[in-house]
Amino acid sequence: METKLYLRVKDWLRAAIEKGDYRPGDRIPSEHELMRRFGVSRSTVRHAISELVLEGWLYRVQGSGTYVARPKYRQTLSRLTSFTEDMRLLGLTPRAKLLLCRVEGADEPIAAALSLTPGEEVIRIERLRFADDEPMALNTSILPRRLVPGLEEVDLEKGSLYEVLEKRYGLILSRAAQTLEPALADAYAAELLGVPVGAPLLLVEGVVYLKNGTPAEWVRILYRGDRYKFHIVAVR
Numbered sequence: 001m002e003t004k005l006y007l008r009v010k011d012w013l014r015a016a017i018e019k020g021d022y023r024p025g026d027r028i029p030s031e032h033e034l035m036r037r038f039g040v041s042r043s044t045v046r047h048a049i050s051e052l053v054l055e056g057w058l059y060r061v062q063g064s065g066t067y068v069a070r071p072k073y074r075q076t077l078s079r080l081t082s083f084t085e086d087m088r089l090l091g092l093t094p095r096a097k098l099l100l101c102r103v104e105g106a107d108e109p110i111a112a113a114l115s116l117t118p119g120e121e122v123i124r125i126e127r128l129r130f131a132d133d134e135p136m137a138l139n140t141s142i143l144p145r146r147l148v149p150g151l152e153e154v155d156l157e158k159g160s161l162y163e164v165l166e167k168r169y170g171l172i173l174s175r176a177a178q179t180l181e182p183a184l185a186d187a188y189a190a191e192l193l194g195v196p197v198g199a200p201l202l203l204v205e206g207v208v209y210l211k212n213g214t215p216a217e218w219v220r221i222l223y224r225g226d227r228y229k230f231h232i233v234a235v236r
Helices: 002-019 031-038 042-054 083-089 108-113 161-167 187-193
Strands: 058-061 065-068 073-076 094-105 121-131 134-144 173-184 200-210 215-224 228-231
Touching: 002 031, 002 042, 031 042, 042 058, 083 094, 083 134, 083 161, 108 215, 134 187, 161 173, 173 215, 187 215
Parallel strands: 073 228
Antiparallel strands: 058 065, 094 121, 121 134, 134 215, 173 200, 200 215
16 A cells, blocks of 8 residues: 555656656655645655655755756667767767776686787776766776777876777777666765765666777766666667
8 A cells, every 4th residue: 555655646746747847946845745635644755755866856955855857868779979979969068087097907707808818908997977067977998908009198088088099099989789787876886976875877888899890898887877868779
């Protein structure tokens, strides 16, 4: 019974947002108002609101109330594009904060993914990606060093890594084989992305290939689940 009650509140709020009754930045009815409207307990209302916050429909302001969040950014999985390109297409200003850039030996899983010998030199790059100064994604890229000598000396906080690969190294990126699955923010990711520990994230992981079929990048990106949704086109 409790489940049905909280879903009534949740579904009503979500439908009101979708219809435009409450727009981004609007304050939703207070807990007391929702309790009276639906004849339910405070815990039921809080359950409904908490799920909508986790799903990115709402956000809380301490001491003020709960407000409608901005719409999620939509990204298609049918094209191989960089984060920089995606944000520019959305009319946003992208930037990156470099967290790590080092040369290391490939462990067995990375070596297998990139068709390397275990221990062969790779470059690991970790960056926090922003859109209009809002942290959006935690991006790890690992590339065979023989393909990109000197990449560790390049300013990777400006522009697109893919632009660097294509213009500086003449590498023609062609396709990616990636997986998409849900994940939860650990303490490290939560602090960087500005979300609570345990907040929903979207994990994209896979390998990017050159036009000649050579694996060029192993990539792992954690996107904020409250700001992102992915669009998939399937053709039969």
